[in-house]
Amino acid sequence: MDGLYVRSVSLREPVPGGDWLSALPVVRYLAAHTLDFHRQVTFLVGENGVGKSTLIEALAVALGFNPEGGTKNFNFSTEDSHSGLYRHMRVSRGPTQPRDGFFLRAESFYNVASNIDQLDREPGFGPPIVDSYGGVSLHRQSHGESFLALAEHRFGGRGLYILDEPEAALSPMRLMRLMARMKALSEDRSQFIVSTHSPVLMAFPGAEVYEITSEGIQSVPYRETEHWQLTRRILENPEKMMGYLFGKDAD
Template identity: 40%
Template sequence: MPFASQPVRRVAAAEGIRASGHWPHTIPAVRQLLTDGLDLDPGVTFLVGENGAGKSTLVEAIAIAFGMSPEGGSTGARLTTRESESPLSRDLTLTRGAGSARWGFFLRAETMHGYYTYLEQNPGMRPDPQFHELSHGEGFLELLRSRFDSPGLYCLDEPESALSFSSSLALVGVLNELTAGGAQVLCATHSPVVCSLPGAAILEVGEWGIRRTTWEDLELVQNWKAYLQTPERYLRHVL
């Protein structure tokens, strides 16, 4: 896609970088990315997989390589408290679309409290809601309304952690509106609700690396369906 216009067309190893025997290169999904590269679709791409499979590591590294703050926020934010991100972003090169937007936003649930404080201490031209006075879920939704309104790259790391079922559905609607306006989204999620957006690309990460799949074929979806039908089959092993 030489003339594709989405913010990021391809993610690959930077020049001179080869997959090593050290973390995070030892994660199968990261190793595959560094070896083969990854083409990103315009619109929404979901990364789905078990804890430790590398989906959050990939989203974080791509966000930082794009120019976003590692602790969340837009490409202009410089929020730093305690450095804990992996060094993977330094090993990547991004191929950008021709004439694409350079603005982006990184939403990660674990650092939102600090980001709200950062906004209070660094007010912009337009007044922000008092995020700290809202519940965790309400703050998330208000952030979606106030920040998710421009073309660019949006990286989301498990946004469902703060959201109820109905709020997760609202997020699906926001993602659909974003892509209709020309934005590109990369989202790591454990939620079968969030990743049910029609037309989205779904990448399942695991011991096999990265593979394209469909919502119906996701192990996550199959497990939730089976559990909701007969929870006792699963609970007998843990209770």
């Protein structure tokens, strides 16, 4: 299907060495299994530390993105913080090339913003890069505003967007705006691969949700994820859940 740029990811061989990376359950799982992408939008969910960022970052680097985030034209690097997992990856691509792309790492979005400002200060041809990000330096907008400006102004369609916890900065209302933007882009032949903890985001219609656990990776209906079920129990009866958490006297 046109618009599915990444079809699957697996490892060519088990990651050698006795370090944290080779011991990560998701890495061991991928040495023996292939993770297939069937939909325009795929979510990777799971507990803190199961390896979502490690996996998504290795995938982005294997596809030619800057490890700290940005488009394929960004090649700054402030810290060598990415793992060597990408070297062992086998990524199967679709028949067409994406026209656009962006890798968002919540932790280093600040550096992406700095890089845009710096490139615009240097002499060059063409309009300032900041124009395609809404015209205002991402540093002069709040975290949430700048991220939404990126999605609404810079993401242009027919693209491959790899996002690590995009909800981190967004209010529920802005998160719904992001979802509306994702819907329009996915209908314009874009593919999203997104790690998230947000039960709101994972309700995106037609998305595939992969839950990563110490056992491996499983495709699950979003209502069956631990995130969804726990959040629902809290919202349905906060007093009862606070009672469990803090004891019966919790107010």
